[in-house]
Amino acid sequence: MRDLETxxxxxxxxxxxxxxxxxxxxxxxxxxxxxxINSKFLTPEALTSMPSAAxxxxxxxxxxxxxxxxxxxxxxxxxxxxxxxxxxxxxxxMYKVTTPSPVSERFTQFWANHFTVSRTxxxxxxxxxxxxxxxxxxxxxxxFENLLIAAVTHPxxxxxxxxxxxxxxxxxxxxxxxxxxxxNLAREVLELHTLGVNGGYSQEDIIEFAKILTGWSVRKxxxxxxxxGGQQTKRGEVSFxxxxxxxxxKTVLGRTYPGDGPKDLVKALRAIAVHPSTAKHxxxxxxxxxxxxxxxPADIDALADVYMKTGGDLGKVSLALVDLDSVWAQPMxxxxxxxxxxxxxxxxxxxxxxxxxxxxxxxLDQSLxxxxxxxxxxxxxxxxxxxxxxWLSPESLVHRIEWVRAxxxxxxxxxxxxxxxxxxxxxxxxxxxxxxxxxxxxxxxxIALIFSSSAFQRR
Amino acid sequence: MSMxxxxxxxxxxxxxxxxxxxxxxPVSFAxxxxxxxxxxxxxxxxxxxxHAVVPYADRDYGKLRRSLTMTKPGGKNPVIDLDGSFGLHxxxxxxxxxxxxxxxxxxxxxSTQYRxxxxxxxxNMLETLGSAPYARKTGWLNRTLLAMxxxxxxxxxxxxxxxxxxxxxxxxxxxxxxxxxxxxxxDFMDRINAMYDNDPAFHKAISQALEExxxxxxxxxxxxxxxxxxxxxxxxxxxxxxDDMRLRPNNLGDTxxxxxxxxxDPDGPRVAVIEAGGWxxxxxxxxxxxxxxxxxxxxxxxxKSEMGDAWKDTAVVVVSEFGRTARENGSNxxxxxxxGLAIVAGGSVTGGSVMGTWPGLSSRALFEDRDLMxxxxxxGIFKTLLRxxxxxxxxxxxxxxxxxxxxxxxxxGLIRA
Numbered sequence: 001m002r003d004l005e006t007x008x009x010x011x012x013x014x015x016x017x018x019x020x021x022x023x024x025x026x027x028x029x030x031x032x033x034x035x036x037i038n039s040k041f042l043t044p045e046a047l048t049s050m051p052s053a054a055x056x057x058x059x060x061x062x063x064x065x066x067x068x069x070x071x072x073x074x075x076x077x078x079x080x081x082x083x084x085x086x087x088x089x090x091x092x093x094m095y096k097v098t099t100p101s102p103v104s105e106r107f108t109q110f111w112a113n114h115f116t117v118s119r120t121x122x123x124x125x126x127x128x129x130x131x132x133x134x135x136x137x138x139x140x141x142x143x144f145e146n147l148l149i150a151a152v153t154h155p156x157x158x159x160x161x162x163x164x165x166x167x168x169x170x171x172x173x174x175x176x177x178x179x180x181x182x183x184n185l186a187r188e189v190l191e192l193h194t195l196g197v198n199g200g201y202s203q204e205d206i207i208e209f210a211k212i213l214t215g216w217s218v219r220k221x222x223x224x225x226x227x228x229g230g231q232q233t234k235r236g237e238v239s240f241x242x243x244x245x246x247x248x249x250k251t252v253l254g255r256t257y258p259g260d261g262p263k264d265l266v267k268a269l270r271a272i273a274v275h276p277s278t279a280k281h282x283x284x285x286x287x288x289x290x291x292x293x294x295x296x297p298a299d300i301d302a303l304a305d306v307y308m309k310t311g312g313d314l315g316k317v318s319l320a321l322v323d324l325d326s327v328w329a330q331p332m333x334x335x336x337x338x339x340x341x342x343x344x345x346x347x348x349x350x351x352x353x354x355x356x357x358x359x360x361x362x363x364l365d366q367s368l369x370x371x372x373x374x375x376x377x378x379x380x381x382x383x384x385x386x387x388x389x390x391w392l393s394p395e396s397l398v399h400r401i402e403w404v405r406a407x408x409x410x411x412x413x414x415x416x417x418x419x420x421x422x423x424x425x426x427x428x429x430x431x432x433x434x435x436x437x438x439x440x441x442x443x444x445x446x447i448a449l450i451f452s453s454s455a456f457q458r459r
Numbered sequence: 460m461s462m463x464x465x466x467x468x469x470x471x472x473x474x475x476x477x478x479x480x481x482x483x484x485p486v487s488f489a490x491x492x493x494x495x496x497x498x499x500x501x502x503x504x505x506x507x508x509x510h511a512v513v514p515y516a517d518r519d520y521g522k523l524r525r526s527l528t529m530t531k532p533g534g535k536n537p538v539i540d541l542d543g544s545f546g547l548h549x550x551x552x553x554x555x556x557x558x559x560x561x562x563x564x565x566x567x568x569x570s571t572q573y574r575x576x577x578x579x580x581x582x583n584m585l586e587t588l589g590s591a592p593y594a595r596k597t598g599w600l601n602r603t604l605l606a607m608x609x610x611x612x613x614x615x616x617x618x619x620x621x622x623x624x625x626x627x628x629x630x631x632x633x634x635x636x637x638x639x640x641x642x643x644x645x646d647f648m649d650r651i652n653a654m655y656d657n658d659p660a661f662h663k664a665i666s667q668a669l670e671e672x673x674x675x676x677x678x679x680x681x682x683x684x685x686x687x688x689x690x691x692x693x694x695x696x697x698x699x700x701x702d703d704m705r706l707r708p709n710n711l712g713d714t715x716x717x718x719x720x721x722x723x724d725p726d727g728p729r730v731a732v733i734e735a736g737g738w739x740x741x742x743x744x745x746x747x748x749x750x751x752x753x754x755x756x757x758x759x760x761x762x763k764s765e766m767g768d769a770w771k772d773t774a775v776v777v778v779s780e781f782g783r784t785a786r787e788n789g790s791n792x793x794x795x796x797x798x799g800l801a802i803v804a805g806g807s808v809t810g811g812s813v814m815g816t817w818p819g820l821s822s823r824a825l826f827e828d829r830d831l832m833x834x835x836x837x838x839g840i841f842k843t844l845l846r847x848x849x850x851x852x853x854x855x856x857x858x859x860x861x862x863x864x865x866x867x868x869x870x871x872g873l874i875r876a
Contacts, residue, residue: 441736
């Protein structure tokens with residue numbers, strides 16, 4: 001590995017590097033990236049075969065409503081749910097460690113974080129891997145509106161941002177029970193998912209959009225059909241509850257929707273998706289994630305331009321990102337977030353045949369928590385912070401070092417640190433890094449130093 | 460520190476972590492082909508043999524070592540005399556009674572065939588004993604177990620969370636670990652700090668982390684700064700902070716005790732490997748080695764006392780991947796060298812002497828005018844231990860254990876006839 005472009009491709013756009021990854025780039029790193037901006041890698045059998053989010057929620061509701069708190073039955077039900085979740089989380093991690101298309105995974109992570117859902121809302125926790133598989137993965141290289149619709153109308157999002165509690169004040173149930181709107185999802189869609197905080201919407205737009213969202217709910221009890229229409233739905237699936245839906249026309253961002261039930265939401269999301277503010281917001285987020293905390297405004301404009309010209313085609317926007325000159329130059333100012341650091345280490349381990357065991361042994365969930373990234377538990381709907389400073393705290397760095405040191409001691413004693421160095425950071429390691437690694441007093445120390453180096457941790 | 464702490468280890472608490480042994484049905488540990496025990500202590504980072512067994516009578520010694528120099532008994536910085544020419548570092552005093560009982564031999568100027576100075580290449584050589592670094596994929600002690608036909612009964616024991624390369628291979632090996640994770644040592648953090656030199660953000664973060672630790676350590680210890688031991692050349696405040704942290708260099712005391720407890724069991728393992736880090740003393744050598752020597756000598760003594768009757772059947776060999784420069788460097792330390800020190804102890808050892816050929820310390824006598832010239836093959840010491848102590852046949856040694864070392868003869872006179 002003597003090639004800066006390869007290093008950049010595999011780290012800035014991938015999940016770190018190993019000898020196979022280098023070979024896969026085939027000497028043409030840019031083409032290697034572009035080939036992965038393709039939906040064919042996004043829905044592997046290993047993930048789609050896991051329980052659906054609707055089934056996870058069904059199991060949750062049946063536990064919650066059919067067993068008593070503190071009872072043995074509830075404990076058993078919860079253990080089964082936890083087992084399913086662990087299997088799904090492991091399958092997800094395994095796929096990320098072994099996939100030959102790490103670029104697709106990076107974009108998946110970006111969009112899953114853009115549309116964050118979090119275990120901070122306990123009831124949805126075990127459904128988050130399924131949410132990623134269903135709402136995020138299939139759509140990240142299609143039109144943004146498809147991704148937006150899939151995420152916003154997913155049961156996990158509707159629960160996470162309280163839309164299932166939102167009731168139109170003039171709806172049947174609102175009039176009867178004096179319940180009211182919950183603006184949470186409406187606000188976050190406009191502020192976080194689409195237009196951005198200064199994207200040109202008013203409080204009135206939020207309220208009107210919240211009204212459009214009323215009725216979008218999740219079936220908690222038995223399978224069935226809403227008495228006022230719609231399809232037959234199963235427990236745990238999204239169902240449109242007419243009794244909660246605010247009647248009458250609503251006006252969002254100057255456009256009026258007639259008030260005909262669930263169709264308004266899809267129309268409104270499509271309109272918001274191609275708003276210039278949305279283009280700018282998403283272009284900025286992509287640039288800050290993949291390039292730098294302070295990207296060149298010209299780069300953001302270029303991406304936003306492609307977004308607008310293609311009607312929000314994320315595949316085209318992603319390709320345009322790869323073709324920016326600035327992504328192919330040093331410095332590499334970003335830091336791998338803890339999950340990506342762990343993935344990079346696992347992927348770099350040439351003896352990762354017994355990967356499942358290694359993932360368990362490495363106690364990843366606890367370690368990631370110590371490093372500041374409790375998996376599936378982002379602190380807010382805004383997701384994990386993007387700024388490098390937020391991740392490079394003294395405490396977090398020490399936890400990173402402790403984890404890689406422990407991991408290095410578990411690696412096969414046949415791993416040659418010189419080979420590992422060549423396959424990872426040789427191109428960009430500075431003199432101090434090279435000298436320190438070369439002078440390491442043991443193989444394990446040398447490996448741990450490679451993983452601890454800023455060349456390995458940055459991207 | 461000759462007292463060995465039983466802080467974490469009790470006999471009743473001995474747990475073999477190699478639980479997978481039982482997956483193949485009940486495994487008999489009783490079928491050991493020999494009563495002899497071999498403990499190999501690998502000191503990673505390269506021990507400075509000249510600072511352990513000091514050639515105080517060599518007239519060139521004082522020219523090479525200035526801040527690190529030690530003197531004849533009765534002098535200003537006296538060693539513990541062994542034979543009128545060599546003396547022990549005071550922190551190795553616990554080994555003197557063993558020496559007097561002819562149960563420990565010191566072999567200066569010992570080295571493997573490896574002549575470059577990379578730690579991990581050298582350790583790879585020490586552990587695989589192939590024709591070159593990375594040429595063989597298995598450890599020679601594992602090949603020893605195969606030659607002893609102990610593959611199924613798991614006569615090998617690794618003290619630590621993982622199996623080191625020296626014991627790695629086809630034969631089953633048990634592991635015993637005192638702590639869940641290896642500690643991140645002071646030495647390792649020193650290196651991390653040096654590595655982040657050119658990345659200001661990383662450097663700032665690690666400096667802050669170390670300062671916080673220093674403050675915590677200062678509170679606990681009441682401030683145990685020792686000015687005399689401080690490194691003078693390591694840059695900046697953080698190095699001072701690191702020097703003062705005084706993390707435990709390693710768990711050698713606890714580990715040796717655990718090894719002995721497991722090995723003395725008639726149905727227990729027969730070959731154990733103990734690893735200890737922290738020996739790469741490029742700076743602040745006296746302070747760092749003082750702590751390590753205490754641990755090492757205390758550990759060897761604890762093996763003897765814990766083994767009881769089995770001590771007569773035991774050999775302990777202490778080796779490092781290479782030695783260090785004969786001259787001290789500019790930071791009260793020493794750099795990577797060649798000829799090192801091997802220590803062989805045990806009831807079956809012909810101890811009580813400094814063995815091998817002393818090459819001398821004159822400029823011409825040094826290897827590349829820098830390192831102690833190797834005169835004893837470490838491989839030969841291992842051959843003797845396997846043949847004369849463990850009872851392996853010549854053909855097993857030649858064919859199975861050391862196929863690349865036909866040209867090296869076993870060291871003579873090391874094991875009691």
